[in-house]
Amino acid sequence: MNSKTVPNTATGQKASSAHRSYEEELREAGIRITKPRKVILKILTQASDHPDAMEIFRRAVKVDASIALATVYRTMKMLEDLGAVHRHSFEGGPARFENADAEHHDHLIDLDTGDVIEFHSERIEQLQQQIADELGYDIEHHRLELYGRKRKK
Amino acid sequence: MNSKTVPNTATGQKASSAHRSYEEELREAGIRITKPRKVILKILTQASDHPDAMEIFRRAVKVDASIALATVYRTMKMLEDLGAVHRHSFEGGPARFENADAEHHDHLIDLDTGDVIEFHSERIEQLQQQIADELGYDIEHHRLELYGRKRKK
DNA sequence: CTTCCAGTTGCAAACGATTTGCATTTGCAT
DNA sequence: ATGCAAATGCAAATCGTTTGCAACTGGAAG
Numbered sequence: 001m002n003s004k005t006v007p008n009t010a011t012g013q014k015a016s017s018a019h020r021s022y023e024e025e026l027r028e029a030g031i032r033i034t035k036p037r038k039v040i041l042k043i044l045t046q047a048s049d050h051p052d053a054m055e056i057f058r059r060a061v062k063v064d065a066s067i068a069l070a071t072v073y074r075t076m077k078m079l080e081d082l083g084a085v086h087r088h089s090f091e092g093g094p095a096r097f098e099n100a101d102a103e104h105h106d107h108l109i110d111l112d113t114g115d116v117i118e119f120h121s122e123r124i125e126q127l128q129q130q131i132a133d134e135l136g137y138d139i140e141h142h143r144l145e146l147y148g149r150k151r152k153k
Numbered sequence: 154m155n156s157k158t159v160p161n162t163a164t165g166q167k168a169s170s171a172h173r174s175y176e177e178e179l180r181e182a183g184i185r186i187t188k189p190r191k192v193i194l195k196i197l198t199q200a201s202d203h204p205d206a207m208e209i210f211r212r213a214v215k216v217d218a219s220i221a222l223a224t225v226y227r228t229m230k231m232l233e234d235l236g237a238v239h240r241h242s243f244e245g246g247p248a249r250f251e252n253a254d255a256e257h258h259d260h261l262i263d264l265d266t267g268d269v270i271e272f273h274s275e276r277i278e279q280l281q282q283q284i285a286d287e288l289g290y291d292i293e294h295h296r297l298e299l300y301g302r303k304r305k306k
Numbered sequence: 307c308t309t310c311c312a313g314t315t316g317c318a319a320a321c322g323a324t325t326t327g328c329a330t331t332t333g334c335a336t
Numbered sequence: 337a338t339g340c341a342a343a344t345g346c347a348a349a350t351c352g353t354t355t356g357c358a359a360c361t362g363g364a365a366g
Contacts, residue, residue, distance in 0.1 A: 031342090032332085032333050032334075032341095032342060032343070033333080034332075034333065034342090034343060034344080035332085035333095035344095036343085036344070036345095037343090052323090053323080053324080054323085066344090066345075067344090067345090068344070068345045068346070069324090069345095070324090070325080070326085070344080070345070070346080070347095071343080071344060071345075073323090073324060073325070074325090074343080074344085077324095077325090089242070089244075089245070091242075092242070093323095094322080094323060094324090095323085095324090108284070108285065108288060108290060110290070111293055117288060117290075119284050119288065121280055121284060123280055124277055124280050124281070127274055127276055127277050127280075128277070128297075128299055131261070131272050131274060131299070132261065132299055132301055135261060135270055135272065136303060136304050137261060137263070137270075137299070137301040137302065137303060137304055138301050138302055138303075138304050138305075139299050139300065139301040140264055140300050140301050140302065141300050142297070142298060142299045142300060143244075143296065143297070143298045143300070144281075144295070144296070144297045144298075145295060145296045145297075146281055146284070146285055146290070146292050146295045147292065147293050147294050147295060147296070148285055148290040148291050148292040148293050149290065149291055149293065150289060150290060150291075151289050151290055151291050152291075184313090185312095185313060185314070185361090185362055185363080186362080186363095187313090187314060187315080187361075187362065188315095188361090188362095189314085189315070189316095190314090205352090206352080206353080207352085219315090219316075220315090220316085221315070221316045221317070222316095222353090223315080223316070223317080223318095223353090223354080223355085224314080224315060224316075226352090226353060226354070227314085227315085227354090230353095230354090246352095247351085247352055247353085248352085248353090
């Protein structure tokens with residue numbers, strides 16, 4: 001009860017089916033695969049929502065009570081630097097993460113539930129590009145978030 | 154060295170010329186106009202950039218050394234609730250504020266300098282609206298930020 | 307132009323999210 | 337098995353922001 005992929009392509013299986021497993025990525029990058037990391041990576045692989053660090057920590061502790069919150073933060077930072085996950089800082093709240101290997105998309109955040117719905121508009125992307133061009137800038141990345149509530153009726 | 158309005162309509166005078174002065178707004182809302190508030194409001198009226206609370210505080214202290222940072226935060230919250238200023242939380246950094254009575258616009262943040270360039274695309278607004286419609290949502294507000302660097306050459 | 311008190315203030319302590327220092331483990335290449 | 341840089345857990349530190357509280361002050365009422 002926290003996130004949905006909207007173009008709703010297939011039928012709701014594990015939304016974030018990593019193409020290349022996280023462990024493979026770490027191995028390729030020459031980064032150690034430790035016990036706490038395994039736990040966190042598994043949680044991320046199974047997650048179909050956009051959990052924040054504390055939520056990941058809660059799920060991790062259930063598997064291995066000795067894992068520290070700091071390790072979750074360190075691991076998420078590592079994965080972000082590696083490009084394996086994306087960090088989103090929605091309105092005020094804590095940063096929330098999602099697997100990076102999905103196609104690019106933006107988010108609509110349900111103000112009542114916190115649910116995150118993903119969407120994508122090629123047309124908007126083009127317009128953004130065009131605007132940056134006109135302003136003489138190269139876009140590194142962007143952020144488009146719609147905040148709203150389910151339409152009544 | 155921190156913000157520019159891009160459509161660059163007129164020649165760079167006080168970018169945020171409040172239509173209705175802040176003091177008028179407070180008065181109308183039945184909110185007291187105190188000494189520290191006067192200082193902060195003046196700073197905001199003169200600001201042509203998007204200062205954060207600490208920056209507003211620094212400028213305020215030059216005028217009246219006894220002003221507290223907490224007062225700046227409280228005043229900004231008050232103005233935001235009043236709808237007189239907009240709060241933007243760009244990438245990680247602290248919240249930055251701007252006068253609310255300009256026409257709606259989005260932002261391009263210069264990753265090298267922190268400068269904020271404003272832009273507006275009616276077409277993008279329409280597309281966002283359309284997307285929300287399709288998803289069955291009413292947009293409360295949105296956030297579109299482009300992060301980039303000045304194009305080389 | 308006093309009086310009065312709810313609204314405001316300054317200050318310091320509390321906060322939530324995240325990061326960091328450090329001494330202790332632990333992957334994993336040898 | 338061995339060695340050591342990398343990673344961990346823990347606690348303390350940081351950053352931006354909020355809050356409790358006692359002292360202070362606009363500005364409406366007299």
